[in-house]
Amino acid sequence: MRITFLTLFTMQIFNHCLFSQDFDFNTSKVTIGGYGELHYNNEKTGEQDVKTMLDFHRFVLFFGYNWNEKWSFKSEVELEHNFVQSGQGELELEQAYINYHHDDYFGFQAGVILTSIGLINENHEPPLFFGVERPDYHNRIIPTTWFGNGAAIYGNFNGFDYKFTVLEGLNSDKFSASNGIRNGREKGYRPKADRLLYNARVDYLNLQGLRFGASYTYNDAKGDSTNIPVSILELHAKYEANNIYSVFEIGNIGYKNRSIESSLGYYFDLGYDIASIIDWDVELIPFFRYSDTNTSANVNDNSVSEEHYHFTQFMVGLSFKPISQIVFKVDYSHRNRESDNQKIVLFNLGLGYMF
Amino acid sequence: MEKNVNILFYIVFNLILQSTYCHSQEMKDEVEKLIKSEFGISIKINFSKYEIEKKVSSKIEKQVNQKFFGSSVYLYQITSKEKIEGYALLDNVYGKSLPITFIVFFDNNGNILSTNVLKYREQYGGSVKNPKWNEQFVGKNSGSSFEIGKEISSISGATISVNSVTKGIQKSALLIKEIIESGE
Numbered sequence: 001m002r003i004t005f006l007t008l009f010t011m012q013i014f015n016h017c018l019f020s021q022d023f024d025f026n027t028s029k030v031t032i033g034g035y036g037e038l039h040y041n042n043e044k045t046g047e048q049d050v051k052t053m054l055d056f057h058r059f060v061l062f063f064g065y066n067w068n069e070k071w072s073f074k075s076e077v078e079l080e081h082n083f084v085q086s087g088q089g090e091l092e093l094e095q096a097y098i099n100y101h102h103d104d105y106f107g108f109q110a111g112v113i114l115t116s117i118g119l120i121n122e123n124h125e126p127p128l129f130f131g132v133e134r135p136d137y138h139n140r141i142i143p144t145t146w147f148g149n150g151a152a153i154y155g156n157f158n159g160f161d162y163k164f165t166v167l168e169g170l171n172s173d174k175f176s177a178s179n180g181i182r183n184g185r186e187k188g189y190r191p192k193a194d195r196l197l198y199n200a201r202v203d204y205l206n207l208q209g210l211r212f213g214a215s216y217t218y219n220d221a222k223g224d225s226t227n228i229p230v231s232i233l234e235l236h237a238k239y240e241a242n243n244i245y246s247v248f249e250i251g252n253i254g255y256k257n258r259s260i261e262s263s264l265g266y267y268f269d270l271g272y273d274i275a276s277i278i279d280w281d282v283e284l285i286p287f288f289r290y291s292d293t294n295t296s297a298n299v300n301d302n303s304v305s306e307e308h309y310h311f312t313q314f315m316v317g318l319s320f321k322p323i324s325q326i327v328f329k330v331d332y333s334h335r336n337r338e339s340d341n342q343k344i345v346l347f348n349l350g351l352g353y354m355f
Numbered sequence: 356m357e358k359n360v361n362i363l364f365y366i367v368f369n370l371i372l373q374s375t376y377c378h379s380q381e382m383k384d385e386v387e388k389l390i391k392s393e394f395g396i397s398i399k400i401n402f403s404k405y406e407i408e409k410k411v412s413s414k415i416e417k418q419v420n421q422k423f424f425g426s427s428v429y430l431y432q433i434t435s436k437e438k439i440e441g442y443a444l445l446d447n448v449y450g451k452s453l454p455i456t457f458i459v460f461f462d463n464n465g466n467i468l469s470t471n472v473l474k475y476r477e478q479y480g481g482s483v484k485n486p487k488w489n490e491q492f493v494g495k496n497s498g499s500s501f502e503i504g505k506e507i508s509s510i511s512g513a514t515i516s517v518n519s520v521t522k523g524i525q526k527s528a529l530l531i532k533e534i535i536e537s538g539e
Contacts, residue, residue: 064451
């Protein structure tokens with residue numbers, strides 16, 4: 001009997017599988033990638049220069065290894081502002097995770113990972129967004145780059161792309177009226193593990209040129225002296241087709257046990273590739289942005305002004321891409337504070353690359 | 356009893372075999388299904404591993420600015436009543452770090468009938484599997500322009516895979532022209 005089965009096994013292996021070994025494309029491979037950006041920033045209040053800086057803002061290296069087509073390792077190390085010393089510059093391990101890709105509909109990752117929120121946090125290479133600096137919204141409302149220690153599952157069903165992430169929590173002691181939750185990120189530095197953050201995102205991708213979706217994030221954030229549960233709901237959409245480039249994002253952070261009850265922001269970009277008109281083989285995209293962010297949008301007492309951290313911004317700019325992975329940028333904008341009508345004029349130049 | 360254990364063992368063994376060892380069989384089946392939906396069922400499929408001549412591959416790689424995945428591709432020649440109906444080329448390109456397996460179907464003049472991403476292996480950029488996006492390649496051939504943002508639209512969140520797959524398809528179009536001209 002055993003012999004019969006053994007014969008069957010062997011026949012099956014030979015008939016069914018070895019024959020098609022040709023289609024096995026598993027190759028172990030190291031991959032290296034990266035991105036970086038050089039910025040010139042000029043800020044003026046009235047006629048006074050408040051800031052002029054030439055900054056190599058980010059230098060990032062990706063390093064990855066595939067053991068086979070299902071198991072891989074991916075990482076991203078970032079050096080900010082060239083040089084690190086106490087209080088200057090930053091060296092960050094923004095991603096370092098093991099990824100198991102079962103199939104289109106299911107994958108798993110664990111390690112240092114990115115929160116799946118908004119359009120830029122997970123796709124933050126400079127050729128992928130307008131403006132030299134990341135949009136204000138992605139600084140003051142969504143704190144990009146937002147990463148931490150945790151695990152996630154992800155997948156895609158019929159154009160619906162989902163991701164569910166469990167991550168280290170935020171430190172509520174470091175929330176501020178001017179920066180929302182930004183300084184509460186623990187960045188993987190010995191974070192407490194008793195109050196995890198839950199983050200879920202769904203996008204729809206099957207309409208030509210359009211991506212839209214939403215995410216919800218919850219964390220019962222705690223510090224040494226405060227306990228502020230936060231919930232973040234954001235919607236995002238990006239349209240890139242027919243030479244039109246357009247983005248809309250809106251997000252709200254709700255706080256409990258705090259005089260500030262919510263932070264709210266949104267922005268809208270519209271650009272058009274004019275190189276297409278003259279049939280030039282590059283991308284030349286003038287764009288316009290309107291942005292509105294308020295980190296203290298709703299306050300339940302008089303401790304903080306609802307107008308003082310409310311900024312609106314008009315921006316015009318230009319992205320020039322000689323090839324799709326290199327970008328030269330210029331932008332000019334007026335940022336206005338609601339409380340005292342303070343006007344800041346910003347002028348930026350930038351060079352960015354990715355590979 | 357021993358027989359039952361044997362049968363159970365056999366079933367478990369088979370399940371493991373099916374799930375881990377035979378993904379390539381799934382792909383083979385899918386390719387055959389696609390060929391039949393493209394060319395009908397009363398056809399003959401001639402399958403071969405096609406070694407690309409060094410001279411040809413360097414010329415194409417230089418033009419497209421992307422290397423071939425390997426020294427060979429998989430070539431299907433589809434005939435009906437001794438007449439060549441068309442071809443299919445199966446190849447891979449690298450996405451951000453893992454291979455993307457795709458197939459391109461051609462008529463007997465080397466014009467693209469359809470393209471299909473058979474297997475995508477990474478978290479981001481899987482939208483290149485979208486049939487609507489693939490439709491943009493229909494009718495193109497070795498002489499066509501494949502410029503992203505112009506003839507081929509980009510996909511938000513899939514920049515690298517759009518770039519790689521588009522170049523891969525263009526390489527296939529150039530290679531099939533060489534294959535047809537060489538009379539193989």
